[in-house]
Amino acid sequence: MAILKKSVWVTLKEYVIITIGVFAYVLGWTTFLVPNNLIGGGVTGVASIVQYATGIKIGYTYFVVNIALIIAALFVLGKGFGGKTIYATIVTSLAMNIMQAVIPADITQILAVDNGKLMSTIMGGILAGTGIGMTISQGGSTGGTDIIALMINKYRNVSPGRMIMLMDVVIILSSFFVPSYMPDGSLMPWADKITTVVYGFILVVIVSTVLDLYLSGSRQSVQIFVLSHKYQQIADAITNDLHRGVTVLDGKGWYTKNEVNVVMVITRKTELNIFLKYINAIDPDAFVSVSSVTGVYGKGFDTMKFSKKSK
Incomplete structure (x- = not known):
């Protein structure tokens, strides 16, 4: 049977919720995590490692890497999922670069840097987890490891939050071996990189927990x-x-x-x-x-x- 056409209102509502979720996700990263050189999981985590090492903005790396994952998801999860995820990926890529440029340094200084890395990790994790949950609940994805998690979840009875957390561990550990430059241009000391890895693990736990709570339990x-x-x-x-x-x-x-x-x-x-x-x-x-x-x-x-x- 042909896939049923949804009403314009229902489709619009889905995309509005996805958009809100994307901006919550981006806000968590650009306002709280990036100003502190914090590392997370997923493609965004990889993109942040690249930015700290080379200066290439997160949005560019995020977009390029996600294209390959989206192509795979089109075959596994269907065209409906692919369309929403392409939309979310494009919006996320643009928003990552735009919000880093438009958010005043004074705001990030007050909200993120002055409050310390632990508080920034908590706030960034809550926003990122909520954003991913909103997007997944409407049949889309913010890209990255949550695409992989949903593809696996289609055939295996595994919580998306737990699957994302397991894959993110490797990404966070890899950040220890890549040079990271601070916003002032100085190289991050090795001792600080160890602390950053620890905060990265705290971040993925917060994100995965908030994600599962938002989805009211993926296994239910x-x-x-x-x-x-x-x-x-x-x-x-x-x-x-x-x-x-x-x-x-x-x-x-x-x-x-x-x-x-x-x-x-x-x-x-x-x-x-x-x-x-x-x-x-x-x-x-x-x-x-x-x-x-x-x-x-x-x-x-x-x-x-x-x-x-x-x-």
């Missing part, structure tokens, strides 16, 4: 029941376009005494929004019930694990 699943006379179209759309298993149950409306068909599907809570859009596009009058489930075990979800009894 929901059960959806749909009553509609267009149940076949809905079931086909979920199976073919959203790639989730569907069960159609036979039921009976007790008030009308009419036979009804009920579509049942279980999916991740982070995917609920797109499911509801598909259902509404096919049948705006469909009766939909959504409930959280404690545990879902099987293909595409969690694996049943049992502790071994001691003999």
Whole structure:
């Protein structure tokens, strides 16, 4: 079945939220992290290492590296994801360079430098994690390791936040071996680089924690029941376009005494929004019930694990 067209309002709302998320992410980096020569994970972390070593602005490196990841994501996650991520990547790349140029040095001095690296790490991490969460919740990505995490998450039951954190460790450790120049042009001492690496680890923990909190738990699943006379179209759309298993149950409306068909599907809570859009596009009058489930075990979800009894 062809991918259903979304309303202009819904699409506009998605892009507005993505834009807000991108600017929250960029604000965290340009206002709190970069002025302190702090290192984070992902492509932005790589781009910051390049900027501190060569002077090449973060936005340029960020854009070039992400293009390759976006091409891969187009094949794995679909064109809808790719379009939003291309948009987010372009906006992020431009905003990174523009905001570094327009934010007054006095502001970054007061907010970031004067408050110290620890406070800047906390504030930058909260803003970055919130921004990534807002973007992912609308089916997009700020690029970098979160693209890789979402591609893996499509086939493996792993939290995006945890996956991002694991990949970011390598990037942060690598910063120790690359020369880093301070805003005044002086070379960062080795002792300070060790401190920067430690703050980098604190940063990725904050970002991943805030991300998972924003997404209300990436591993949480929901059960959806749909009553509609267009149940076949809905079931086909979920199976073919959203790639989730569907069960159609036979039921009976007790008030009308009419036979009804009920579509049942279980999916991740982070995917609920797109499911509801598909259902509404096919049948705006469909009766939909959504409930959280404690545990879902099987293909595409969690694996049943049992502790071994001691003999």
